[in-house]
Amino acid sequence: MSSVQTPSRPVHRDPGQWATVPDCKKVLVVIHTLVYGMRIKDLLVLFRADLRVSVVFTVAPHAFNDGTERVLADLGGTVLPWERAVATEFDLILTAGSQGMEQLHGPLVRLPHGAGHIKMSRRGDAPEGSIGGLGRGYLTWDGKVVPRAFAVAHREDLDTLTRSCPEALPITEVVGDASYDRLAAGLPHRAAYRRALGLAEDEQFVLVCSTWGLGSAFHRLDSLLPRLLTELPENCRAALLVHPNVWSGHGGWQVRSWLADGAGGRLPLLAPDSDWRPLLIAADYILGDHGSVTLYGTMTGAPILISQYPFRTVNPHSPGAQLARTAPSLSPTRPLAEQLAYAAERYRPEEYAAIAARISSEPGAFNPNMRRLLYRILELGEPAHRPETEPLEPPKRLDGKEA
Template structure:
């Protein structure tokens, strides 16, 4: 549980530390920022604190805090205090923070276009996270540094907010690097999830919003249960944390309980999904980040939804939509899974995967250099290590820790 904030000025044992504020807007943003923490964790010159920023989906943000206890400062206090550095994956309220800001992407490939409501009247939609609405306030660029994953992002930035180009720096993608370094552990992950020899894992992934797979899950999940033999296939459902935050945990489990009782494992939103993706034989996805990360793995991809009007046409996600087979409502699923496996366009997927990061394997080195440069400190005298992902929880086990207690069908009052 997070530790309540206390002013350390009177009681601190180590004084004169550089103060870093990690600003978490949503659970997803917090998960992205957690990959930064090992880069400064052992440095006695640095003190890290956390705050939860205002956001429509911040109800689950606290779950992305480090589980062993964190100094959490109320937002109202955080914006009144001075820090040597702030890091965030979102933009809302960041102009209020009194610190040099490093802004991270909160997803992959800058695939999604901004919401229609966020575009000023008469102007086209920009790429989410890269438009002036996200990066500028009162005529100035808010981030001191804008960390990007790929050189293609610089071209997008030049289109949507050229004022921020001097602040932009390509550092790579942490999830790309952790997935690729973990690929040799695939069989270990499959054993940890409880898959039997010869059993195949189908991962269903959904982003949030009306164009997502979840919006039509009531048609897809019954098909999976009806058409796929349970002794041969395990099915796991991975839903974007914004859906859990927007509808509430109780409601999500209530909607999914009947499917869970019939054998579909629900990956809880706080779980690290990346090891499960590595373990998967197939991924049925949409225009979310997980689908694009699947190009790094052995998972065969089928697209259940792809709302073209909401996707940046120059993004690797749009390119993936032109290569991956689309799920058909009229043909047996076993035939479609076999087709996706037989027609797996490995060369195309490798080319698309190369658009995730311009500097594969270099995120930790580049990001640490950026953090310490902004802090005005020399880096520690050892190279940062990209560590493999921890094993995932057994399928069907983690959801039992949710609101159902012993996992019965009765919904608690």
């Protein structure tokens, strides 16, 4: 968490004197990174058409801030400067990150920003051996738990908290996972997503996924990229999905420059703000690493081939580690097409379904559970209708042409 101190000026309540609808509950949505913003974006539907609730946004300090502007521009929301946000009192604060949360004023709800709590804490973020997002370094400040509520996806997270931060257990609620539910709802529309991508019925689609950091597939892309361009069968198309933190950390020009030989050809490079979920559903094969996207791939029925996996920096008890022990590992010496065929031959749906079940223990229930939690903190009655799971937007064509 950030060590920046709270400004000394007094905290104030926005009187809303210029607002047409002034008597609203004030909600602050905190976005640290593009990934965190896309995660929080799934929650905004829960406040739709409720004139009792007014939502504003702020960008919190973070090393990977680049890209957050695109999320907010797409939303068209009111964005408060961070200095103003930390000097204002709110009725509810939503965040998927921990940096700076101790500076904010109001009941804060913290969510995970990925699936399965796969990664161990980075050095300096928390004590050695802590699991990313579930240790004291992410939930406390000066020995006190900061969030009013910590919304987790699976009951397994409670067991981890019992060991890593037991003082957070009383404020932790198991609500499920929004991306899990939206993927599940999108699975019947696979054919439509494939048509939107411009895939022919007889074409095979390989989605290549990379998280960020030294243990990622991107870190070894110099050896993988040539194989993707030369070893795939003629009826096989591929696309590369790179974690937004890579784009933010190195810059868009640099990422595109590194991948210039593949981008726009047989290996289109997807924009960092692309919704990866329809592409995951459309894939015939997934070539991934220890990122959340690869783990979500266990829901789709596509054979998975693990290209890179840093076991020493991964939570060994996570569903991601279970996936790495189950899925075949990419060999540097055998033809890629042969290995994809082997992954399909060895694919056992029940093994992957068991891994997918560890992403959420509340399948289909994220929106009802989360809305109940948020409106309880707002001290408002919930709107008199069931919150539906939003359908996924069709993806853009892989070749960049208009649909």
